[in-house]
Amino acid sequence: MKVCYIITTTTNCGPVNVVYNMLTEYRKFNVIPTIITLKPDDSQKSRQKDFEKLGVRIKHFFDLKTQKKDILDFIEKEKFDVVHSHGLVPDYVNSYLEKKEKVKIFHITTLHNYPFDDYVKSKGFLFGNVMAVLQLTAVKNLYKVACSKSICSDFNRIGIKTDVIQNGIIFPDKLVKQKKNNQKPTFLYLGRIHKRKNVEFLVKYFQFHPEYDFWIVGDGAEYENIKEQCASTANITVFGKTETPNEFYQKADYYISASTSEGLPLSVLEAMSSGLPCILSDINPHKEVMSPDKGVIFKNNDIDDLDEAIKKVINSGFDATKIFEETKSKFDTEVMMSKYVDLYKKQEKHI
Known part of the structure; x- marks a missing residue:
């Protein structure tokens, strides 16, 4: 089965990482993948070489004047069975292909966010x-798959039907345990540092709790602001972006997020794949990946409730192996890819 994946770039971000995770399994399912990108990468954050190491062909279409027509010609020449887009601009291109193609094929999009929540919080109201x-508008004529049950419910509320295939991550064969020498309980946040991630709320809490260490790993629009706020706080360390996130997951004691908006949080799943108990804000995507055996949910922006959640996690004695195994059974990338391939085959028969 020939599948074309359209993404804006191969720059490191959530949707690109989901596509990468999917394609680590493509040979098991007899998928022949090609990636189309629409803009040049950020050279500091490009994952193009990662895809190439998997043996995935990448085609670039950067000329805006002829971009859509060039892609249409390429799609028809290659005779793809499926075109699968991820993101706003790729969805517009996919929709154009669906309207203009001479031979009907299956056009699908993965919805990684609820736009009236995510875009409003990240880009402003207007x-x-x-x-x-x-x-x-872009996804109107595409087959729609939400990356989480929460996103599916959000779209259903406005009358848009979607299927659901939850994001998956790459798990090791077994839990990698590393001896921790932390003198104090160490809490980790790893991911993008934007306002909707609400890292500032966590900073304010840990500034008044020197009995804990707090590590912030990542970059983004709020990075410099957060770094400045933490400059004189001994128990908070801002590490910036990392190419080796597993080192932090394995060295920390707990994972924490006060995010106000998510699709399905890959960083939380990655933390659970390292056996970390999690303290998560009470948004639906967090509740979707959580269970009583994996951590505690707290009322977001409530300092007292966060404090109670942290104390509960520290005193509960969570089983790292159980966290790993329970998460792997539901969110392994092979599970995700198998569901997509089943959907490709099922819908292809109806075209």
Whole structure:
């Protein structure tokens, strides 16, 4: 089965990482993948070489004047069975292909966020709502798959039906345990540092709790602001972006997130794959990946409730192996890819 994946770039970000995770399994399912990108990468964050190591062909279409027509010609020449887009601009291209193609094929998009929540929080009320409307227009004629049950429910509320295939991550064969020499309980946040991730709320908490260490790993629009706030706080360390996230997951004692918006949080799943108990804000995507055996949910932006959640996690004695095994059974990338391939085959028969 020949599948074309359209993404904006191969720059490291959530949707690109989901596509990468999917394609680590493509040979098991007899998929022949090609990736199309629409813009040049950020050279500091490119994952192109990672895809190439998997043996995945990548085609670039950067000329805006002829981009859509060139892609249409390429799709028809290659005779793909499926075109699968991820993101706003790729969805517009996919929708164009669906309208213009001579031979009907299966066109699908993965919805990685709820645009009226995510875009409004990240881009502001006016521009965010404009982007959200554009997103809905782009996916109108595409087969829609939400990356989480939470995102599916959000779309259902506005009358848009979607299927659900939850994001998956790459798990090791067994839990990798590393001896921890932390003098104090060490809490980790790893991911993008944007306002909707609400890292500042966590900083304010840990500034008044020197009995804990707090590690912040990542970059983003709020990075410099967070770094400045933490400059004189001995128990908070801001590491910046890392190419070796597993080192932090394996050395920390707990994972923590106060995010106000997610699709399905890959960093939380990665933390669980290292056996870390999690303290997560009470948004639906967090609740979707959580269970009583894996950590505690707290009321977001409530300092007292966060404090109670942290004390509960420290005193509960969670089983790292159980966290690993329970998460792997539901969110392994092979599970995700098998569901997509089943969907490709099922829908292809109806075209």
